[in-house]
Every structure is written in C-alpha cells, then in structure tokens.
Amino acid sequence: MSEGRPVPFRGGGFRPVRIRWAGTAVFVLLVALTEWGTRAGWISNLTLPRPSDVVATLVQLWRSGLLWQHLLPSLARLAVGSMLGVSAGIAVGVMIGLFSLVRAGLVPLVAAIFPIPKIALLPLFVIWFGIDEGSKYALIALGTFTPTVVATYGAVDNVDRTLIRMGQSFGLRWFSIVRKIVLPGALPGILSGLRVSLAIGIILLVAAEMLGAEYGIGAYILEAGSLYDLERLFAGVVILSILGVLTSWAIGVLEHRLLHWRG
Amino acid sequence: MELRLERISHRYDGMTVLEDVSLRIAAGEILCVIGPSGCGKSTLLRLIGGLERPDSGQVLQLGAPPEGCLNPLTFVFQDFALLPWRSVAGNISLVLEDHGIRGRAARAIIDDVLARTRLSDFHAALPRQLSGGMKQRVAIARALAVNPAVLLLDEPLSALDAQTRELLMDDLIDLWQRQRFTGIYVTHNLAEAVRLGHRIAVLSRRPGRLRELVEVPVPMGERRIGDPRLEALQARLWDMMKEEAMAADRELLDV
Ligand SMILES: Nc1ncnc2c1ncn2[C@@H]1O[C@H](COP(=O)(O)OP(=O)(O)O)[C@@H](O)[C@H]1O
Ligand SMILES: [Mg+2]
Numbered sequence: 021m022s023e024g025r026p027v028p029f030r031g032g033g034f035r036p037v038r039i040r041w042a043g044t045a046v047f048v049l050l051v052a053l054t055e056w057g058t059r060a061g062w063i064s065n066l067t068l069p070r071p072s073d074v075v076a077t078l079v080q081l082w083r084s085g086l087l088w089q090h091l092l093p094s095l096a097r098l099a100v101g102s103m104l105g106v107s108a109g110i111a112v113g114v115m116i117g118l119f120s121l122v123r124a125g126l127v128p129l130v131a132a133i134f135p136i137p138k139i140a141l142l143p144l145f146v147i148w149f150g151i152d153e154g155s156k157y158a159l160i161a162l163g164t165f166t167p168t169v170v171a172t173y174g175a176v177d178n179v180d181r182t183l184i185r186m187g188q189s190f191g192l193r194w195f196s197i198v199r200k201i202v203l204p205g206a207l208p209g210i211l212s213g214l215r216v217s218l219a220i221g222i223i224l225l226v227a228a229e230m231l232g233a234e235y236g237i238g239a240y241i242l243e244a245g246s247l248y249d250l251e252r253l254f255a256g257v258v259i260l261s262i263l264g265v266l267t268s269w270a271i272g273v274l275e276h277r278l279l280h281w282r283g
Numbered sequence: 284m285e286l287r288l289e290r291i292s293h294r295y296d297g298m299t300v301l302e303d304v305s306l307r308i309a310a311g312e313i314l315c316v317i318g319p320s321g322c323g324k325s326t327l328l329r330l331i332g333g334l335e336r337p338d339s340g341q342v343l344q345l346g347a348p349p350e351g352c353l354n355p356l357t358f359v360f361q362d363f364a365l366l367p368w369r370s371v372a373g374n375i376s377l378v379l380e381d382h383g384i385r386g387r388a389a390r391a392i393i394d395d396v397l398a399r400t401r402l403s404d405f406h407a408a409l410p411r412q413l414s415g416g417m418k419q420r421v422a423i424a425r426a427l428a429v430n431p432a433v434l435l436l437d438e439p440l441s442a443l444d445a446q447t448r449e450l451l452m453d454d455l456i457d458l459w460q461r462q463r464f465t466g467i468y469v470t471h472n473l474a475e476a477v478r479l480g481h482r483i484a485v486l487s488r489r490p491g492r493l494r495e496l497v498e499v500p501v502p503m504g505e506r507r508i509g510d511p512r513l514e515a516l517q518a519r520l521w522d523m524m525k526e527e528a529m530a531a532d533r534e535l536l537d538v
Contacts, residue, residue: 186364189332190378190429191354200377204368281368283411 069250077255091259094225094236097153098263101160102221109165109217110210113172117206118198123173130169138163139227146232156228163224164217171213172206179205208282211275218267222260237263284346284355284432284465285310286331291340293326299490300326303340306484306493308433310346311463315476317520318486318494319528324469325437327491331467332356332435348432353382357431361438363418365410365425371397372406375425396424399458416447420454427458433465440475449508452478456503473520477513478506485523488531495523 051071057063058070081087112130115122138159145155179202187197229238237259244252288306292299300323308314316324329335331342333356348355365374375393379385384392397403400420410418419439426434440448452475459466468479476483480499487494497520500512 182360182362182364183366185334186358186360187377189334189354189356189358190425192378192381196381200380201366204366279368281409281411283409 065250069254073251074254074258077251078258081255087259090235090237090240093233094229094238094263097156097160097228097236098218098221098225100153101157101225102164102218104157105161105164105221106168106214106217108161109168110172112165113169113210114176114198114203114206116169116173117176118202126169127173130166133162134166134170138224142228142231151232156225156233159228160221160224164221167217167220168210168213171216172210175206175209175213176202178209208275208279211271211278215268215271218271219264222264222267226260284344284348286433286465286467287343287345288331289341289343291327291330291337291342293323293330293335293338295326301330301337302490302492304486304491304493305340306496308465308467310465312481313459313466313468313479315468315470315480315483316486317470317473317476317483317524318491319488319524319531320471322486322489322527323491324471324486327486328358328435328437328467328469332358334358344432349430352430352432353384354378354429355432357426357429357434359419359422359426359434359436359439361441363410363415363422363442365418365421367410370407370409371402371413371421371424374410374421375428378425378429392428396427399427399461400424400454414447415443416451419443419451423455423458431464433467436466436468438470438472439468441470441472448472448475455479456506460504473517473524476520477517483520485520488527488534494527 054063054068055071058065058068078087081090112122112126116126116130117123141162142155142159145158149155149158183201183205184197187201192200225236226238226241229236230242233239237256241253241256241260244250244256286306286308288304291301291304293301304327306314316327318324326335330337333342344355366377369377372393375396376385376389379389379392393406394403397406400423402417402420402424405413405417405421410421413421419442422439440451443451456479458464466479468475470476477499481503483497483499484493485495485497486492497516499516501510506513
C-alpha cells in the first residue's frame, strides 16, 4: 500500500522575506538599459541623459567644490526645519493622545492643515518670515509637523491599554505611566511616521529652494532645468535620491537601536 | 488585611453585569471566583482592585496592610501585561521606582522575588525571549515585589498550556504556604478552583449574582490530582456551571 500522493503544499507567502540583491539588481538594470539605449541611439539624448555623463557631472561637481556649496545649505535647512516640525509634531501628537480636550480642539485643525499643499503657502511665509532662511524653515517645519502629529497620536492611541491598566493597578504616578509606558509604546509608530515626515521634508526643501535661493540642491536643479541641461538636472535628482535613502537608512538605524526589544 | 464587598452592582451602558454581590475575604484566604464567561468576573476584580467604581455598593478594606506593603491590592493579569521593552528585572523595577526604591535596595527585592519564582537566571532577558509560563512567573514576581496584602488574579493561567498550568499551580501553592497572602482568583477552570481555593464563589450567568459559596474540604497542602473529595466537588461545580451555561443559551434563543 505505498500508493498515495504527497499532500500538495499550499502554505507560505504573505510574509516579506529579506532579499538584498533585488533592489540593487533593478537599479543596475535600469541604469545599464539607459546607458545602452543612449549609446545605441534608441533613446535620444533629449529624452534622457546618458548615465555615465550624469556620473561625470557629479564627479565634476564634487571636484569643483560646488557640491558642498549646494548641499550644505540644503542639509542645514532640512535639519533645522524638520527638527522644528518633528519635535513640535511629537509634542502636539502626544498631547492629543493624552488629553481629550486637546484632541477635540486640535484634531479638526490638523485635519484642515494636512491636505493644504504647503508650497502654496510659501509666498505667505516669505511675507511672515522673510525671503531668507526663515521662510524655508517654516515651510519644512509645517510640512513635517502635520504628518508627525497624525502618526504620533495614532501611535499613542494604539498603545496596549492593558499595559496602562497594569501601571495604574500598581499605583504608578500619571507622569510615570506616560513616560515609562505610553511613550515607549508609541515609539514604533512615531518612528515610522518620521519616515514619511522626512520624505515630505525633502520634497518641500527643494520646492522652497526653487523659489528663491542662490545655493541649494533645489536651486541647482531649477537652474539646470531652465537651461535644459539634463545631465545636471539628473545629477541633482540623484543627490536628492541619495539624501532620501540616507535619511531612511538613518531612521532604520534609530529603529534598530531603540526598538531592539521587538526582535 | 480583609476585604468586604457590600452589595456590589454594576452596569455597562444599561446592561447589568453584576447584581448585589456581597462577599467577605478573610486574611490569608484564597477565594476562587468561577462563573460562565461574560458573567462579570473580570469586572468584579477590577471593582475590587479600584480600577473601576461600582455603580452601587462598596468594597471595604478592613485592617491595615502589612508593614512594608507598597501596593495593597495587586493584580496578576491573564495576558501578563509585561512591558516588552524592559527586561525581566526592569519590569519589576518599574513598580518600585515610583516608591523611590532604586539601586541596591531595588536590586535586593528583585533578586529575592526572582529567586522565589525560580527566575534568577533570567534577570536580563526580554519578555519576548520567555515562554508563556515564564512570563506569568515574571508577572507574579512583579506582584510579589510590592509585598501585596491581597493578590487579585484574573485567569492567570488561562493563556498557558496544561502542563505549564499544573506547574504554576504548584508554584502558587508553594508561595502561599511560605507566605500566606490573601488572594482572589478568578478562573473558568474548575480544576484550578478546587486546587487553589479555600472557598469558591460561584457566580450565575449575567447579570452575575452570587449563586453559591462553597468551602473546599481538603487543606491546601494535602490536595493531590485525583483526590476523590476534590473530584466530587469539581463535578458538583460543573453541574452548576452547566446549568447556568445552558440557561444562558436558552435565554439567547428566546430573544
Ligand atoms: N468596559 C466595558 N464596557 C462595556 N461593557 C463591558 C466592559 N467590560 C466588560 N463589559 C461587558 O460586561 C460583561 C462581563 O464582562 P467580564 O467581567 O469581562 O466577564 P468575565 O470576565 O466573567 O468573562 C461582558 O458582557 C462584557 O462584554
Ligand atoms: Mg474575564
């Protein structure tokens, strides 16, 4: 009686598995395809610049020192603006999560501010905070503020209530419960909100720099665009992408260090 | 410390959950509370522990808690309620910090309760590294750390497998014999009730009323699995529970 079929396998899947090479492979393939196309001529150089030319532009930018001249002010704007927006966002988000009155008062306001394209407010910010750095900080701060608020109070709402009840049952002080139970419990949600906020921050950084800055990645891209200099345009875009990847990586490191308890 | 419940009634959104429950729990006694699910056992425990206010009636503490008691009414929860970001020692230290117990004093208490729950080797482990039974032992160690007058246990073994349950029951009996704590032990498991209770309060289906109060006729130290007196009692309790559950089903059909 050795007849019989093996039970067909139908489990598995639906769980992300870490595959390191795939991301790089897609990237390399796209670049290689573009390089081939532009060299062979089936991609005209008005459509896309040749990747090797973009690299050459980047190298030249580096050598001439212009890279830092553009990058440093951009980084400073991003750092200051998002620091302001994120810290205010976390503070307000926690308050909304903890106090019903604050929630009732501020959630509609945040919902009203969230969908406004912040770039549209730039002229207003220029009047309020001046044409210089102030308006750029304000734009990035406001842009990172709203998503941070929403992510933070969502994270506070999602903290396991049984843990809070446990804290109360041991007679922990209100402030201890907030500091030792609510905030650590909300941290994963806050950090994943930070990913979104900082990406929005980078978008707004470029937008702000396009509207009046001498130096900065945004200004560099705008200038290249108006001259139809595709190599430089793409060089700027590459820098932005790298910036995005780096911030995402930095948050990954932060998560790894602060959330090691999740395993 | 003794507890007295006087005519406790409680409602949630117009639905009466507990009705007119009066009980007295003597110092050093473990009272088990059983009843069909949804009859208000957990609610009763929350009312006793001061996590909720009863709509009517009151819970009274009689006598002073013992010397050095940091938290007279202390819970052990079904789902352990350990902070996943704190180590075993950190979870216990959590309930000491607000009393200003830190450093060496905290260390001494933590070492003591971990030794009593046989967890000394797991000081630095995170909750996710522990099995269910060990997590619940950590929760018990945490409860012991505040030197409670009354332990309020809400189905503390229900999330565990049968073997672990047996072992932990032995642990609890051991702990009680070394230091006679007062306990209110909510469970739906009749075997646990006859093993761990001095008396067993049987609640009726919702709205939970005190249906019967049964004394367990065997001293704690002499209870063995398969003891005919305990088996008989368990069978009697089971009949009561079955009756309640079937009546509840009928009521549902009648609606
Ligand atoms: N916070 C609450 N709000 C509304 N209803 C509740 C609440 N807690 C419990 N209940 C209801 O009260 C009844 C008794 O609940 P519970 O005390 O948890 O029962 P048990 O622990 O005996 O299973 C259930 O029907 C439950 O749905
Ligand atoms: Mg319950």
